[in-house]
Every structure is written in structure tokens, then in C-alpha cells.
Amino acid sequence: MPDYRAPLTDMAFVNKELLGMDHYEQLDGCEPLTEDLWDAIVDGGAKFAENVLAPLNRNGDEQGCDFDNGQVSTPDGFAEAFRQYGEAGWQSLSIPTDEGGQGLPGSLSTLLTEMTAAANYAWSMYPGLAHAPITCIRAGGTEAQKATYLPKLYSLEWAGTMCLTESHCGSDVGLLRTKATPNGDGSYTITGTKIFISGGEQDITENIIHAVLARVEGAPEGTSGISLFLVPKVMVNDDGSLGERNAVHCGSIEHKMGIKGSATCVMNFDGATAFLLGEENRGLEVMFKIMNTARLGTALQGVCLGEAAFQGALAYARERLQMRALSGVQNPDGPADPIIAHPDVRRMLMTQKALIEGSRAFIYWLSRLNDLTQYGSEEQAAEADDLMSLLTPIAKAFCTETGVEVTNLGVQVFGGHGYIREHGMEQLLRDMRIATIYEGTTGIQSLDLLGRKVMGSGGKLLRNFTKRIHKFCEAQAGKSAMSEFIEPLAAVNAQWGEITMQVGEKAMRNADEIGAASVDYTLFGGYVALAYMWAQMAEIALQQDGDFYTAKLATARFYFQRILPRAEAHARAAVAGAGSVMDLEESLLHL
Numbered sequence: 001m002p003d004y005r006a007p008l009t010d011m012a013f014v015n016k017e018l019l020g021m022d023h024y025e026q027l028d029g030c031e032p033l034t035e036d037l038w039d040a041i042v043d044g045g046a047k048f049a050e051n052v053l054a055p056l057n058r059n060g061d062e063q064g065c066d067f068d069n070g071q072v073s074t075p076d077g078f079a080e081a082f083r084q085y086g087e088a089g090w091q092s093l094s095i096p097t098d099e100g101g102q103g104l105p106g107s108l109s110t111l112l113t114e115m116t117a118a119a120n121y122a123w124s125m126y127p128g129l130a131h132a133p134i135t136c137i138r139a140g141g142t143e144a145q146k147a148t149y150l151p152k153l154y155s156l157e158w159a160g161t162m163c164l165t166e167s168h169c170g171s172d173v174g175l176l177r178t179k180a181t182p183n184g185d186g187s188y189t190i191t192g193t194k195i196f197i198s199g200g201e202q203d204i205t206e207n208i209i210h211a212v213l214a215r216v217e218g219a220p221e222g223t224s225g226i227s228l229f230l231v232p233k234v235m236v237n238d239d240g241s242l243g244e245r246n247a248v249h250c251g252s253i254e255h256k257m258g259i260k261g262s263a264t265c266v267m268n269f270d271g272a273t274a275f276l277l278g279e280e281n282r283g284l285e286v287m288f289k290i291m292n293t294a295r296l297g298t299a300l301q302g303v304c305l306g307e308a309a310f311q312g313a314l315a316y317a318r319e320r321l322q323m324r325a326l327s328g329v330q331n332p333d334g335p336a337d338p339i340i341a342h343p344d345v346r347r348m349l350m351t352q353k354a355l356i357e358g359s360r361a362f363i364y365w366l367s368r369l370n371d372l373t374q375y376g377s378e379e380q381a382a383e384a385d386d387l388m389s390l391l392t393p394i395a396k397a398f399c400t401e402t403g404v405e406v407t408n409l410g411v412q413v414f415g416g417h418g419y420i421r422e423h424g425m426e427q428l429l430r431d432m433r434i435a436t437i438y439e440g441t442t443g444i445q446s447l448d449l450l451g452r453k454v455m456g457s458g459g460k461l462l463r464n465f466t467k468r469i470h471k472f473c474e475a476q477a478g479k480s481a482m483s484e485f486i487e488p489l490a491a492v493n494a495q496w497g498e499i500t501m502q503v504g505e506k507a508m509r510n511a512d513e514i515g516a517a518s519v520d521y522t523l524f525g526g527y528v529a530l531a532y533m534w535a536q537m538a539e540i541a542l543q544q545d546g547d548f549y550t551a552k553l554a555t556a557r558f559y560f561q562r563i564l565p566r567a568e569a570h571a572r573a574a575v576a577g578a579g580s581v582m583d584l585e586e587s588l589l590h591l
């Protein structure tokens with residue numbers, strides 16, 4: 001496993017120079033975040049990630065989780081690291097102070113998540129999922145529920161889960177069958193089986209608070225009949241002490257491709273006692289509160305594991321000696337040159353760097369917008385909300401798909417040594433693979449983007465963003481050094497509107513057009529969004545001296561010359577129509 005070092009220089013660049021610390025001065029209602037405090041928290045998070053979590057990563061993959069008669073054991077060291085994380089107060093960093101947290105903005109937590117998850121993704125699933133009941137209770141819980149559960153979830157004495165998926169019901173949550181029956185005393189009895197539940201059972205905490213979607217008897221079919229419940233693994237007495245074991249048990253755990261240290265559980269609710277959150281049949285409204293942050297968190301997985309893979313690949317490419325450089329001997333004292341001298345290896349490293357740093361800037365910006373939805377003025381919050389509605393599905397789909405590409409390139413740079421276990425590169429690819437699937441697959445994100453957000457808003461949400469890019473391009477007009485970035489950015493920005501019109505026109509005649517265009521359309525949007533971030537980073541780099549800025553500028557050039565052209569292929573595919581996708585009779589697909 002490559003040694004993980006938190007990319008503090010780039011994190012600071014994006015936060016302090018690209019997005020600016022003045023963002024934090026305009027937030028109303030959260031604790032002031034000075035640069036010193038920012039440095040101290042990020043530094044502390046980096047040390048925890050590097051020194052505590054990274055050393056557990058390899059064994060976590062090899063040992064994995066174990067299931068024995070309803071009990072699940074997690075890899076060595078996971079429980080102790082979890083305890084330390086809770087004691088350090090990381091979990092409640094972005095919870096408002098009047099609710100018992102530290103009141104700092106959520107965008108700061110994004111940085112911590114990046115570092116902890118890059119160091120050990122499987123471990124990071126446990127605190128990550130513990131946020132699910134926190135968010136559900138804060139959004140839909142009574143004062144009594146808040147007082148009972150939140151302090152223990154903040155301190156991580158208790159963990160949590162999000163239970164949506166059933167064997168017949170994944171993307172289509174409206175199909176769920178788990179049943180809730182009112183007990184007449186305000187509580188409910190839940191019966192049903194959920195599958196693929198991350199952290200459904202573990203040996204880390206004494207209690208687990210499950211946030212469960214279920215259908216109250218007699219509720220309407222589909223998504224309008226879904227309610228949200230809290231189901232504690234161990235019942236909580238009125239005085240806060242733990243009572244009887246509730247009737248929810250782990251039936252088995254999955255054997256899977258990656259994130260092996262994260263227990264993926266079948267959970268049986270055999271008449272478990274449950275408590276309603278919010279109102280009956282309105283569970284999805286509460287759940288939607290989690291969606292943006294959960295999707296951004298999953299988008300970040302591409303940056304985390306991509307960064308770890310890049311660090312490994314770069315170190316290896318500097319050491320591994322194979323053949324001579326095309327342009328002449330680089331290492332005359334050795335039998336061959338380091339592979340970093342070969343243009344194709346450079347192409348792979350530059351692709352990794354451009355996609356990771358572009359995605360980092362994109363996701364950090366979105367988490368700043370998320371701050372504004374919470375702590376900005378009414379006008380700022382509305383504007384941020386509109387931008388996030390459009391850009392969150394793009395970030396989730398694009399940054400996870402490119403995360404798979406970047407971790408795959410990590411294996412490729414190592415050659416056969418990447419394919420074997422020894423260097424840990426194949427683990428990063430395996431750990432990455434799930435990210436395009438959970439929290440809404442790439443296909444589902446793309447339908448959400450094109451169908452609901454773009455077409456559903458009559459193009460308004462898209463125009464908000466393309467106008468913003470247009471204004472940026474106009475402001476750069478006349479700066480000759482920026483033209484290599486601005487001309488292609490302005491071109492793809494205008495093209496975005498054109499392909500939207502073309503797909504929209506086709507969709508009026510054939511509803512399949514949206515589904516057939518959607519993934520290419522979304523990836524096109526991702527390349528444009530990253531171009532916007534890279535152009536802004538280039539603007540800063542052009543005004544500064546020093547190695548870091550030289551590297552930024554060169555990477556911006558690489559992005560525009562070698563990555564952005566992919567957008568054209570996606571644009572052409574998106575407008576090519578549903579015919580070639582759907583015309584072939586299904587029975588003829590394989591003869």
C-alpha cells in the first residue's frame with residue numbers, strides 16, 4: 001500500500017486562493033473560521049489520517065469482516081480508531097453549537113472526509129454512515145428523540161446506518177415492502193429484510209441506530225407511501241441507559257469486491273420496535289436532506305482513492321527502471337531510465353493529476369455552496385441551492401466514473417506489479433468501484449440531471465450555470481495569456497445549450513431519447529464543469545511564481561489539450577439519438 005500523505009498544499013490552494021477564506025466571513029450563524037483554525041484542524045485531520053488510519057488500510061482489506069452467528073467483527077484496529085475519532089470531536093464538527101456540535105461549516109468537514117477516506121476508505125464508511133441517523137433526526141426528530149440519540153451519535157459512542165435497499169428494490173425505492181404497523185402507543189413494529197446495509201452490524205459500538213424506510217400498513221403504493229423510522233439495535237431507556245435488545249439482527253454479510261473492512265449486511269427486522277421520524281408517508285422528504293451531502297461525499301471518493309493511487313503511481317514511476325527515454329538517456333549510471341521519462345507514463349500521471357485536482361476544486365466549491373444553503377442570506381441560499389441541484393448529480397456521476405479511471409491508471413503505471421496485491425494499487429481500484437453504484441448509480445444520477453433538473457426546470461437550472469461561466473469568460477476577454485483556456489471553455493459552454501435543445505426536441509417525439517442521451521450528457525457536463533474550475537485555477541497560476549503554480553498551469557494546459565476534447569465525443573453521442581441504442585430487437589442482442 002503506498003504511503004498516504006494528505007495533499008495539504010493543494011487543499012490550501014483551493015481553499016485559500018481559488019475559493020477564498022472570505023467565504024467564511026459571510027456565513028451567518030456558524031462559528032468563525034479563521035485561517036489559523038483552518039490550518040490547525042486540517043493539520044490535525046491529516047495526522048490522524050496518515051498515522052492512525054492509513055496503517056490499518058492494508059490489513060483491513062486482507063482481514064476483512066467476519067460473520068459468526070449474527071455477530072460481525074471488523075478488522076483489527078478499526079474500533080480503536082473509531083473511538084479516537086469520536087473523542088477528538090470530528091463527528092460533530094459541522095453540527096450547529098445550539099444543537100451540541102462545534103458549529104463549523106460543512107465545507108471544513110469535506111476536507112477531513114477527503115483525508116480520512118483517502119487513508120482508509122472502508123473505515124471511513126462507519127463514521128460516514130453514522131451521519132445518516134444524525135441528519136434524519138435533526139431534520140425530522142422530536143426534541144425528545146434529539147436529546148436521546150444525538151449526543152451519543154456525535155461522540156460516536158453509537159453508530160448508525162441508512163436502510164433503503166431490499167433484494168427486489170434498489171434504484172426504484174418505491175418498490176419497497178418493509179412494513180410498519182402502528183402499536184397504538186406512538187411506536188411502530190417493523191417487519192422486513194434490508195440488504196447491502198453498510199455497518200448494519202459491527203463490534204465497534206454498543207448501539208447502532210438504524211434509519212429505516214418502510215411502508216405503514218395501508219399507505220399508498222410507490223414513493224408517496226414511504227415513511228422514515230428510527231430503529232435502535234438496543235432499546236434506550238428513559239434515563240438514557242441501554243435496555244433490551246431490539247428485534248433487528250444481521251442475517252449475513254456480503255463477500256464483495258472491495259471496501260472489505262466495511263461490513264455490508266443483510267438486516268432482518270423481525271417485529272422490531274421503531275419510532276417515526278417526521279410524518280407518515282413523507283419519509284423521502286426527510287431523506288432528501290441527506291441526498292446532496294451523501295452524493296457529494298460519494299463524489300469525493302473519486303478524489304480520495306484517486307489521490308492515493310496517484311501518490312503510489314508517481315513514486316513508483318520515479319523508481320522503476322525500464323528501457324531508455326525516446327529523447328535520449330536520462331539515467332546514464334543505471335541500466336535503464338525511470339519509466340516517468342516515457343511520454344505514455346507521463347500521460348497517465350498527468351491524467352490522474354488533472355482529474356483529481358479538477359474534481360477536488362469542483363467538490364470543494366460545491367461544499368461551499370452547501371454552506372451557503374445553510375448559513376448564507378436568503379438570496380445566496382436560493383442561488384446556491386439551484387446550482388447544487390444541477391451540479392450534484394454531475395459531481396456524483398463524473399467524479400466517481402473518473403475516479404475509477406484514475407485508480408485504474410494507478411494499476412497501469414505499476415504494470416504487472418499493479419495487478420498483484422503487494423503494492424496495494426489493485427485494492428484502490430477495487431475499493432473505488434462501488435462508488436459509481438451506491439448513492440444512485442451513474443445512470444440514475446444522469447436521469448435525475450437531464451430529466452428532472454435540466455428538462456424539468458425548462459433549462460433554467462442549466463442557464464444559471466452556463467451564464468456564470470459565460471460571465472467569467474467575458475471578464476477574461478482581452479487577457480491573451482488566458483485565451484488558450486477561455487476559448488475552449490466558451491465553446492463547450494455554448495455547446496451545452498445547443499445539445500440540450502437538440503435532445504429536448506427529440507425527446508418531445510420519443511421519451512427514450514432522455515434515457516439514451518443522459519449518461520453522455522452528464523459526462524459532457526462534468527468535463528465542462530472541470531474546465532471552468534481549471535480555467536479559474538490557471539488564472540491564479542498565471543499571476544504567481546513558484547513550482548506549485550508552474551505545475552498548476554501545466555496541468556491546466558494538459559486538461560484543456562488532452563482531457564477536454566473528450567467532451568466532443570460525449571456531445572456527439574448525446575445527440576446521436578435513441579435509435580442506435582434501442583432499435584435492435586432485444587431478442588437479437590445475443591444470438
Ligand SMILES: Cc1cc2nc3c(=O)[nH]c(=O)nc-3n(C[C@H](O)[C@H](O)[C@H](O)COP(=O)(O)OP(=O)(O)OC[C@H]3O[C@@H](n4cnc5c(N)ncnc54)[C@H](O)[C@@H]3O)c2cc1C
Pocket residue numbers: 129161162163164165169170171172195196197198199256264434437438439440441442443444447515
Ligand atoms: C458495498 C455496498 C454498500 C451499500 N450500502 C448501502 C447502504 O448502506 N444502505 C442502503 O440502503 N443501500 C446500500 N447499498 C445498495 C446500493 O445503494 C444499491 O446497490 C444501488 O442503489 C443500486 O441498486 P441495485 O443494486 O438494486 O441495482 P438496480 O437498481 O437493480 O440497477 C441495476 C442497473 O440498472 C440500472 N437502472 C435501474 N433503473 C434504471 C432506470 N430507470 N434507468 C436507467 N438505468 C436504470 C442501474 O443504473 C444499474 O446499472 C450498498 C450496496 C453495496 C454494493
